Each structure stands twice: as structure tokens, then as C-alpha cells.
Amino acid sequence: MVKAENVSIRYLAGDFSDVGLKEWVIQKIKKERKVEPVWAVQDVNFTLESGDFLGIIGTNGAGKSTLLKSVTGILEPRKGKITTDGNVIALLELGTGFDGDLNLRENILMRGALLGFSKEFIEEKTDEILEFAELTDFQWYKYKQLSSGMRSRLAFSICCMVNPDVLILDEVLSVGDGSFRQKSSEKMLNIIKGGAITLFVGHSTVTMRQLATKILWLDRGKQIAFADNRGDAVELLALYEIFLKIRSKNPKAVPDIDDLRKRYRESKIKAAAIEKSKSSLNDLKLTKEEQQLFDELTADLKNKLQIKTVTLSKIVKFERHLLFNPELITKAEEKIKEITDKPIVLCGNFSICYTLKKLFMDRGIAVAFSGEATDKALEDIKNMTDVDLILTTNEKTAEDIRKLTNARVISTDELFCFKITG
Amino acid sequence: MIATLKKYKFLLSQLVKRDFIQKYKKTALGIVWSVLSPLCEFLILYFIFSYMFGRNTPHYTTYLMTGILVNSFYTSATTSGLQSVLNNAGIINKIKLPIWLFPLSKNLSATITFLINCVVLVIFLFIDNISFSWVYISLLYPVILLFFFNYGVSLILGTCYVFFKDTSYLFNIFNRLLYFCCAIFWNVTSLPEILQKIIIFNPVYDFILYFRTVLIDNQLPSAFVHLYLFGFTLVVMLLGCLIYSKNKNKYIFYL
Numbered sequence: 228m229v230k231a232e233n234v235s236i237r238y239l240a241g242d243f244s245d246v247g248l249k250e251w252v253i254q255k256i257k258k259e260r261k262v263e264p265v266w267a268v269q270d271v272n273f274t275l276e277s278g279d280f281l282g283i284i285g286t287n288g289a290g291k292s293t294l295l296k297s298v299t300g301i302l303e304p305r306k307g308k309i310t311t312d313g314n315v316i317a318l319l320e321l322g323t324g325f326d327g328d329l330n331l332r333e334n335i336l337m338r339g340a341l342l343g344f345s346k347e348f349i350e351e352k353t354d355e356i357l358e359f360a361e362l363t364d365f366q367w368y369k370y371k372q373l374s375s376g377m378r379s380r381l382a383f384s385i386c387c388m389v390n391p392d393v394l395i396l397d398e399v400l401s402v403g404d405g406s407f408r409q410k411s412s413e414k415m416l417n418i419i420k421g422g423a424i425t426l427f428v429g430h431s432t433v434t435m436r437q438l439a440t441k442i443l444w445l446d447r448g449k450q451i452a453f454a455d456n457r458g459d460a461v462e463l464l465a466l467y468e469i470f471l472k473i474r475s476k477n478p479k480a481v482p483d484i485d486d487l488r489k490r491y492r493e494s495k496i497k498a499a500a501i502e503k504s505k506s507s508l509n510d511l512k513l514t515k516e517e518q519q520l521f522d523e524l525t526a527d528l529k530n531k532l533q534i535k536t537v538t539l540s541k542i543v544k545f546e547r548h549l550l551f552n553p554e555l556i557t558k559a560e561e562k563i564k565e566i567t568d569k570p571i572v573l574c575g576n577f578s579i580c581y582t583l584k585k586l587f588m589d590r591g592i593a594v595a596f597s598g599e600a601t602d603k604a605l606e607d608i609k610n611m612t613d614v615d616l617i618l619t620t621n622e623k624t625a626e627d628i629r630k631l632t633n634a635r636v637i638s639t640d641e642l643f644c645f646k647i648t649g
Numbered sequence: 650m651i652a653t654l655k656k657y658k659f660l661l662s663q664l665v666k667r668d669f670i671q672k673y674k675k676t677a678l679g680i681v682w683s684v685l686s687p688l689c690e691f692l693i694l695y696f697i698f699s700y701m702f703g704r705n706t707p708h709y710t711t712y713l714m715t716g717i718l719v720n721s722f723y724t725s726a727t728t729s730g731l732q733s734v735l736n737n738a739g740i741i742n743k744i745k746l747p748i749w750l751f752p753l754s755k756n757l758s759a760t761i762t763f764l765i766n767c768v769v770l771v772i773f774l775f776i777d778n779i780s781f782s783w784v785y786i787s788l789l790y791p792v793i794l795l796f797f798f799n800y801g802v803s804l805i806l807g808t809c810y811v812f813f814k815d816t817s818y819l820f821n822i823f824n825r826l827l828y829f830c831c832a833i834f835w836n837v838t839s840l841p842e843i844l845q846k847i848i849i850f851n852p853v854y855d856f857i858l859y860f861r862t863v864l865i866d867n868q869l870p871s872a873f874v875h876l877y878l879f880g881f882t883l884v885v886m887l888l889g890c891l892i893y894s895k896n897k898n899k900y901i902f903y904l
Contacts, residue, residue, distance in 0.1 A: 238902065239899075239902040249815070296901075299744070299745050300745035301741075301742065301743070301744075301745050301901060302901055303898050315745075317743070317744075323739050323740055323742075323743040323744065324740055324743075324744065326667055326670075326671070328670060328671065328674050329667070329670065336663060337663050337667065340657075340659050340660035340662075340663040340664075341660060341740065341744050341746065342744070343656065343657070343660070343746075344659075345659055346659045
């Protein structure tokens with residue numbers, strides 16, 4: 228169990244760490260010693276039971292790493308308290324505690340000792356660790372002779388093999404290349420699902436969406452929200468994504484959960500309106516105004532569609548690999564076929580358009596044009612008569628095309644890129 | 650603390666082992682250096698000073714060697730102890746460990762080196778025609794005290810060093826001064842009476858004195874020396890623990 232009660236962590240900041248004796252005395256005399264305590268984490272509360280996966284979200288400087296440091300016990304909270312059971316292992320310290328001049332076996336012993344295990348335990352595990360890391364042939368090599376990939380494999384294997392009770396992950400679930408990546412992420416998932424408590428810090432919400440049972444949102448040290456069940460966790464992640472979008476326009480934005488929730492509901496309603504289906508809104512319990520919004524949107528959309536511009540900017544920017552996910556392409560295909568049965572135009576990034584064109588052609592969608600938005604291409608698109616759907620891969624191209632046509636265009640945010648968001 | 654020590658017994662042994670490997674890596678002679686360096690110092694001092702001080706000091710070889718060994722035990726233990734916290738910042742920053750383990754491991758390595766050197770000292774005694782006596786067993790007393798004394802100094806200075814990097818230079822100068830105040834190669838009897846009474850308050854000199862009285866004069870030192878060393882060590886050790894425990898939560902911000 229990991230339990231945090233009213234945890235506040237104070238950090239010392241200012242020009243103190245490189246101060247020599249002379250400066251220190253002078254500053255003391257002049258009383259201008261500039262060491263300011265900064266509250267890096269304030270009043271944070273959460274409880275984790277075995278099997279929990281806590282995703283900690285928040286922008287840079289939110290206090291995520293500081294909080295993790297106090298979970299591992301390196302930093303003592305100034306107020307409140309954190310209790311942990313069992314051995315806590317952090318993968319963020321992957322490279323620490325290894326010595327270049329010792330061979331792998333000695334390094335495993337050293338590293339195991341640092342993690343607080345007994346000699347017998349580590350010696351018993353050494354062969355297993357070497358085997359898992361696929362480094363048995365290298366066991367007598369010095370650590371410094373290993374490639375960086377081998378090093379991370381070794382460190383990872385040690386962390387996994389000792390079956391941690393509390394696991395602290397920083398963005399990574401796996402290391403190495405190809406087959407080892409697969410193997411290590413499987414092993415990690417086994418540990419996570421095998422009853423360990425996991426604390427995961429990251430900016431990417433993809434992993435969290437899959438695994439998180441609880442979500443803690445920090446902003447500038449303060450606890451914005453804590454979701455303690457799967458449903459709330461997923462919703463909170465969605466709110467966080469909306470906040471990130473707001474923050475990219477206004478870096479000083481402060482998360483306001485109620486406002487974010489309102490926007491989240493609206494976007495869901497818009498999506499449902501475009502799909503002309505209310506089924507996805509069943510859990511939402513619409514208010515009167517929201518109900519009205521839904522009706523308006525559905526009515527409005529019916530009159531609008533002349534040329535539809537859909538940007539794939541989301542896919543391109545964040546998850547390009549989704550292009551190669553057949554399931555999502557199928558979704559896109561259905562959506563396109565629902566909108567039109569005429570040829571479509573693909574415009575923007577050349578390679579993405581090329582890939583998409585091939586994929587769509589295979590599925591019986593005719594593509595009238597595919598390529599970059601050069602002046603000539605735009606001229607051609609303008610003169611096309613038998614097209615009513617243009618897909619662009621980025622917002623700029625979409626903007627350019629919008630200028631060309633007089634048709635009313637649905638904005639990209641509203642169409643949600645066919646909801647291809649993973 | 651005893652329980653923690655038990656838990657980290659294995660880590661401590663690994664750290665000591667690592668100290669030795671790091672110290673003598675890439676050297677052809679390896680661990681032989683830990684014997685060779687005090688031996689060389691001995692030869693140099695003997696060559697220069699044996700004529701000046703050797704004539705009125707009985708068993709000058711043993712006299713000189715005990716001085717060098719005890720002083721280098723003190724110097725190496727405290728100097729490496731002082732740096733140990735900062736040198737392991739990478740680990741301390743990432744893994745939760747009792748920080749006092751690091752100076753302790755350095756002190757243990759220095760003690761082991763000292764014990765190896767004692768073997769050489771035995772050979773010197775043999776050459777110097779001093780035969781073994783049961784009084785020698787009492788030497789355990791200063792060795793154990795010196796270990797705690799060194800550890801206390803390491804804790805005090807190690808803490809200061811984390812906060813002020815100047816500590817290391819200041820301590821070097823202090824040790825240089827101390828070196829000459831320990832009567833390593835010269836004899837106290839050549840001093841005026843009043844200074845002879847003052848130098849007895851230098852604890853490192855007293856440790857050396859203890860060794861010399863037992864080895865050369867074959868008798869136990871005075872009760873004052875016993876008590877003074879014990880008291881001094883206790884004070885240093887308590888001060889070390891106090892300074893350490895007061896600051897241990899602050900280390901992390903400065904590493």
C-alpha cells in the first residue's frame with residue numbers, strides 16, 4: 228500500500244548550492260542570503276492498494292518528480308506523511324549504481340546491494356537476470372565495455388527480476404530494440420498486472436489510458452484532481468488533453484476542472500451530432516441546454532455539407548503510427564463512405580497522403596488527387612467539380628483550401644478526424 | 650541503527666570492495682601500493698632525518714614508522730570520508746539509503762589498509778630487535794578509538810563539505826599543520842617543557858604516543874592518555890552524529 232496524507236514538500240531554491248564559505252559569511256552578515264523555500268508539492272492526498280496503476284499528470288514543474296522522490300523516500304515531506312509497504316523500485320534511476328570497472332556479475336551484486344537485497348537473494352537471481360537481459364555471454368565483460376542498449380537491458384532486467392512491490396516508472400515501459408522491447412514490455416505488464424503498485428509519470432496519455440486505475444493531476448504543486456476509479460481516470464485524462472490544448476495557446480492557463488468538464492461534454496455532444504447518433508451520450512445525462520445544443524448541431528449539419536475539409540493533423544502530429552493500424556483505417560473508411568461516395572482528395576504531407584491513398588484505394592475509395600498543396604495542386608482542386616470531401620494532413624493546408632472555396636466548411640476540431648485518436 | 654547496519658551489511662561489504670577496486674584500478678602493483686606508499690614515505694624521512702633526530706631517539710625506525718602509519722590512517726580515513734558523500738551524490742540522489750553508510754565504507758577501507766600496514770610494522774619490529782609482548786594486545790584500544798574518531802571527523806567534515814566546497818582545501822592545510830604537530834619524525838623531548846605539555850592535547854599525537862609507549866617502551870601509557878583519547882573520541886563522535894542527523898534531510902538539495 229502507498230498512502231499519502233496531506234503531503235507537502237518544500238524545496239530550497241536560489242543561489243545556494245555553489246556558495247563558498249566566503250560568500251556564505253558575507254551573505255549571512257548582509258542578511259541577504261537568497262535561499263527561498265519553494266513548496267514543490269502542496270497538500271497531496273491519495274491511497275493506492277495493490278494492483279493499482281497511478282498515472283501522475285501535469286505540465287513541467289508541476290511537482291511530479293518531486294512527489295516521486297518522496298515516495299521513494301529520498302525527500303522527506305515537510306508536512307504530512309507518505310507510507311509505503313514493500314520494496315520500492317524506480318526505473319528512472321536506470322543507470323545509477325553501476326561501476327564501469329566491475330564486471331556484470333559484480334555490478335549485479337552491487338546494484339542489488341544498493342536496492343537493499345541480501346547477498347543470497349541476489350546471487351540466486353544473478354543467472355536469471357543475465358539470461359533475461361540476454362547478456363550471459365558477456366557476464367565477464369566490464370560494464371564500461373557494454374553498448375548503451377546492453378546497459379539499459381541489464382538495468383531493466385535487475386529491476387524486473389526482483390519483483391518489486393511498488394514500481395516507479397518515468398515515461399518508459401520497455402527498453403532495447405525489436406524483440407527485447409516486446410519482451411521487456413510484456414514483463415513489465417506482468418508485474419503491473421500481477422499485483423504491484425505502479426506509479427507512472429508521463430506526458431503521453433496513451434499508456435495511462437490503457438492501464439491507469441487512478442489518476443493524480445498536479446499543477447504547480449497543487450493537487451487539481453484525483454480520480455480513484457477507472458471511469459473517472461479516463462475522463463480526467465480527456466480533460467487533461469483539453470487543458471494541454473488550451474495551455475499551448477496560453478502558457479499561463481490554470482486548469483479549471485468545471486470549465487474543462489463543460490468543454491469535454493460539448494465536444495462529445497458535437498461528435499455525437501456529427502455521427503447522428505445519441506448512443507454515445509447515454510452516460511452523460513444531458514442537461515436541457517446541452518440537449519438543445521445537440522439538436523441544433525444535428526439540424527445545422529444537415530444543411531451544411533458541400534465541401535468537407537477534414538484534417539488529419541492529430542494523427543500526423545501525435546500518432547503517425549496509427550496510419551498503419553488497420554482497425555482505425557477501417558473506421559476512417561466507414562466514415563468517408565458515410566459522407567460521400569464520390570472520389571476524395573488527399574492533400575498535405577506527401578508521404579502520408581501516398582500511404583493513405585494506397586490504403587483507401589485498396590478499400591474501394593476513389594482518390595481524385597493526392598499530393599502536396601502546391602499552387603498548381605490548389606488550382607486543380609479548385610476546378611474539381613465532382614468532389615465533396617477533402618482530407619488534409621495539417622491545419623495550414625486546410626486553411627489554404629478554405630480560402631479557395633466559398634463553401635461552408637466544418638472546422639477540424641468539430642469533426643475530430645473521424646475520432647481517430649486511439 | 651544496528652538494525653539498519655545489519656540490513657545494509659552486504660551493501661557495505663560491496664562498497665568497501667568497490668573502494669579497493671577503484672583505488673588500484675589500472676595500476677600494475679595494485680594493492681601493494683597501500684603498503685608501498687607509507688614505506689616510501691618512511692624511506693624518505695629516514696634518509697633525511699635519521700641523522701638529525703635518530704641519534705637521541707631509541708629505536709628510531711619503529712618510532713618513525715608508527716608515526717607515519719597512524720597519521721596516514723587518520724589522514725586517509727578522514728580525507729576520503731569527507732569526500733564520500735559528494736562523490737556518491739549520483740546514488741544518494743536516486744536511491745534511498747542511509748547516507749552515513751558512505752563515510753563508513755571509506756573508513757572501513759582505510760582501516761583495512763591500516764591493518765595490512767601493521768603487518769609491515771611487525772617486520773620492522775623484528776628488524777629493530779623488539780620482541781613480542783602481551784602488552785601489544787592493548788593496541789586494540791587505540792585502533793578502535795581511532796576508527797570512531799576518524800568516523801566522527803568524517804561525519805562532521807563530510808557534512809560541511811556538502812554545504813561548503815572550501816572545506817576540502819581548508820582541511821588539507823589543517824592536516825599539513827597537524828602533520829608537523831604530531832612529532833612523526835622528531836622527538837618531543839627536544840621541545841621546551843611548556844610545549845611538551847601542550848602537545849599532549851593533540852589527540853592524533855596521543856594515538857601515536859600510545860603506539861610508541863606500547864611498542865618501544867613495552868608498557869601501557871598513562872591513565873590520562875587513556876581517558877583523554879576516550880573522551881575526545883566520544884565528543885567528536887557525538888558531534889558528528891548530531892551534525893549529521895540535523896542536516897541529513899538537507900543534503901539532497903545540495904547534491
